[in-house]
Amino acid sequence: MSNDSHHEENFLQKYIFSVDHKVIGLQYGITSLLFLFFGFCLMMVMRWQLAYPETSVPIVGWLLGESDILMPEIYNMLGAMHGTIMIFLGVVPLAVGAFGNYIVPLQIGAPDMAFPKLNAASYWSYFIGGVIMLASFFMPEGAARSGWTSYPPLSIFETGQTTWLIGMVFLITSSLLGSMNIIVTIVQLRAPGLSWFRLPFFVWAQFVTAFLLVLAFPPLEAAAVLQLMDRVAHTSFFLPSGLVYSGATVDVYGSGSPLLWQHLFWFLAHPEVYVLILPAMGIVGDVIANNTRKPLWGYKSLVYASVFLGFMSFIVWAHHMFLTGMGQAMSAFFQTTTMIISIPSVVILTAFFISLWGASIRFTTPMLFALAFLPMFGIGGLTGLPLGVGASDIHLHDTYYVIGHFHYVVAPGTIFALFAGIYYWFPKITGRKMSEALGKLHFWPSLIFMNGVFMPMFIQGLAGVSRRLYDGGQLYAHAQDVLQWNEFMSISAFCLAAAQIPFIINVFVSMFNGEKVDRNPWGATTVEWSAPSPPVPHANFEGDVEVYRGPYEYSVPGADKDFSPQTEK
Amino acid sequence: MQIPYIVEERPDTGLNNSKLGIWVFLASEIMLFGGLFSAYVFLRMAAPVGDFAYWGSKLSIPMATFNTIVLISSSVTVIMSWASLKMKDFEKYKMYMGLTLLCAFLFLVVKYFEYTGKFHHGIYPSSSTFMGIYFTLTGLHMLHIIGGMIVMGYFWLPFGNKMWQSDPERFTNRIEVAGLYWHFVDLVWIFLFPILYLL
Amino acid sequence: MIDILHKLGLPINMSVQGAAIDEINAIVHWLMLVLFVGWGLFFIVSLVKFRASKNAKADYTGVKSHLSSLLEAVVAVIEIVILFGFGFPIWAARVTDVPTPDESIHLRVVAQQFAWNVHYPGPDGKFGDTRADLVDEQENPVGLDRSSDNASDDFYTVNQLHVPVDKKIRIDLTSLDVIHSFTLTELRVKQDAIPGMVIPVHFTATMTSDEFLKTTIGSKREGKSLEIACAQLCGLGHYRMRGFFTVHDDGGYQSWLDEQAEYLEEESGEDDWGDDEDW
């Protein structure tokens, strides 16, 4: 782990195979934003089909095979890949890989991550996983098409799944390496004086997230290996005896269980959803403290709540499996844990709300996104409650209500928080601020159209429209009353896409022409703002860092400024 | 700027980076094998009564017992190699590490005969759920053995000499970490042995 | 609240057990609404009141009261009440208190890509044996062994589920190939059909199909009767895995059964049902 900052680095060492956490963080960030964009494009093709079933798809129709109409098997393929890409290749790498990598060492005053080479390995493993996932579209078998949940037996019979599994093994490995690194970095490399309760909330959120990844991902890796065996070596871990598939009995030993996959999958995938939300909450906490010009209210309760949330997230997974024939005892257990886990979320949100009281709120672009996060996550979280109660889930399970629920938490929730983070830390990364005007032009339409896409989903869900329907429910009698929403949602989605144009322009324009700013343009308190912008390669800070106070000392009575940086005596 | 606590311990945690790192890694390994053990139990319950025991009886207990002893011995030799470094005896380290590698190799050879023996009798992972999980668990365990051999082999070859001369503290540290990993591989086998062969 | 949910798209309920599900859905949505509106108001008031242009200097301490902890505790208590008072009992009534075959009309549903096969026990009320190796898409989708006991009067339909009104119905649900999810939206019935498992579902319809159709007059679904939907992704035909569901009055059900028995006789006249080799 030689870390010699003196010798000259060539282009490859500096920008491609770098071991500097900042470069790796940027690599993560750029790759994952591209994947987010790509995942969104897949969804727009699907949304076209949902609004105007079986009509030719404009612009990209020629990519869809002989006819330029989206066929059901391609619809399923795009759906599965949208879910996979958004979660494993988009949000997690952006929230943990990019923000975790770039910001955490800076916020704790460390020169780099604890294991720089491992860090690079983590990125490249992610990259390979991403390439495999992308390549699967061009393989003769096509990409996976059994949903991102890959429930067997379907996933064993369908094509394309093998590539998906191999890709997942790389992605899992990447996450494991990355989060081990984050844990060690946070435990070991905190600057002198930076005790646990002086850590910014963002660091805490990343810390808990890293534990979730380290401990929840391996069982999915095990499951992926088992599914790979089922597909490649014809074992039958997930196949029961007596299967008849397309007219013929399936020639395997049998005696396996499809539910085993669901247990192992959700053992990861439930903690995973908190992996998506915790870093987002961390960003929102930092941005809110900065723009309210006052300390986060109930900092300690925030920390305890997120640790508790992380712990509980390991024992709620089967609320995704209520309708697999679960009996009274276990359904009661999982309903109870699900209700318990909603409490820390309420605590966190409450603390954020109360932080607003008595504040002096600046409506900067990052703050707008962070503020919008609150009610949007509120809607998403609250609609999780009827899903968490087994009895009401009977009606809502696998309907668009679920789709609405989780998109509210991940899209206007997490994605907004990530946008907030990008606007907030952009000056640290480039030394230039992003344009506020373009930022607002990005924010308002995004807010409106996000709701336009996802709000009607609750209506369709209450009507009982199933998810993953190729024609959006045209055939079903009970969907007739709510079908008209499909076109509305799709148009909103296209407008949402258009609303991202100011953002993309903003990123590129501001990178070269944005307003130049000094190292602490927001008047922030946390340690990263005492480093130069951009921070020193391979060292981050010019000298030794020492921390003297808590993370959010804004508007301290008697202080001469309205912020007291952690590094100032 | 140098990353702190690579070799020396951080005063408040009493740990160096790689020590903590390896334990976090092992924690994730526990969950990996935990997932597989969970699958084993689940499948055993789903299978017809006696099915697992019937197929399990096709495995060779003597071979596995021998392998268990081999792995346990390698655990001892690896810790002896670390202890030798602590006592600044590089030659002894070389010998013990060589023995460890030898044990690992022996384990693989026995495993090779076990596998091919099964194949000759027409037994493959697809033959039964038990055989499926047997091949998966032992196969994954073997991959861990091979991984460990690569790391330890790296430190055993001439490269080790150089590092020992330039930075003995760090080298000892590396061996300790590699040893921890190796003990874990041994530990997994301690559970695999009874659940696959004896029950 | 239930009216609001109906306005939002929730279809009317037509099973005895479904009423409780609507009830808990309404209760939870009340809780959600109260929380959302409560916090929403606080949120908006704070944003307006404490904007920088109006309140230039922030207050270091902020809110001192511990009202919020109380609030959180109240939310927790309400959730406990919802669970113990409603959630668990309703789950028990809906899912686990399955009527025995004797006290109910007993059917089997065997899902497959992409159809619902319904197996009726016939007049004797008992099912013949089924075997996977006898399954034939066209001739014998449920794999019925005609030579087994009780099998001779069994019959099956594809994508047609007929039941009488006001009777306890019990369906033993399974699947031949992949996981499906058996859904009767208007009866608030949903249950995954999992290969290798037989899971019982039960319900009592409170309305016949004809009565139901009357309630749809004037809406967009006018004239479209009840259906079985598949809720779980089961392959490329998932979206069209639709079955038809008919609730008869007592007389209607009996005459439908008689009709089926006649078909069965006609068919067995042409074909020797007892002979496995032909299948």
Added chain:
Amino acid sequence: MSDHDNGHIQEHIKVYLTVFGALGALTLLTVAASYMDVSTTEAIFLALTIATVKASLVAGYFMHLITEKHTIIWILCLTFVFFLFCMFIPMITTIDHASLS
């Protein structure tokens, strides 16, 4: 790590060799036990108990867990708890299924 002088190490080595002996003996014991004529439950209980003892010896002495720092002990306890969840909850759930077969 200078607190380990040679004498210390010598003592450690003695411990390692004792543990080695114990592990070997326990291996033979568990094999012998598997030939004993006991019920399946008893056999499982016996085999797993012996395996746990062996594993504790390896973890405690070879991996020095008994003298390890709090941070590591805590992480492992946490992992162990989740391991138990992962093992037992799916198992209990299968038993509790409303399914008939």
